[in-house]
Amino acid sequence: MATPGGDYTRGEMIIEEHEKTYDGFLKMTKWGSLYLAALLLFLVLWFCTPTGFIGGLITGVVVLVLGTLVLSEKHKV
Numbered sequence: 001m002a003t004p005g006g007d008y009t010r011g012e013m014i015i016e017e018h019e020k021t022y023d024g025f026l027k028m029t030k031w032g033s034l035y036l037a038a039l040l041l042f043l044v045l046w047f048c049t050p051t052g053f054i055g056g057l058i059t060g061v062v063v064l065v066l067g068t069l070v071l072s073e074k075h076k077v
Contacts, residue, residue, distance in 0.1 A: 030071055038064040 042060030045051045051059070 034064065034067040034071060038067065 042056045045056030
């Protein structure tokens with residue numbers, strides 16, 4: 001258990017690894033959600049509507065491309 005006045009000093013911890021881990025988690029969540037949404041849309045349109053395989057595939061690819069354009073990171077100069 002930490003004691004008052006111990007070795008801890010606020011603001012002196014090296015947090016680069018924490019930032020990298022957090023950024024990686026956010027990227028996996030963002031891209032995983034997009035891929036999952038496109039896959040679910042494709043499957044729902046394929047099996048649950050008269051759209052069929054081709055209609056579901058086209059719609060899923062369109063959602064994937066638009067989502068990639070929207071979610072891609074813009075690099076500032």
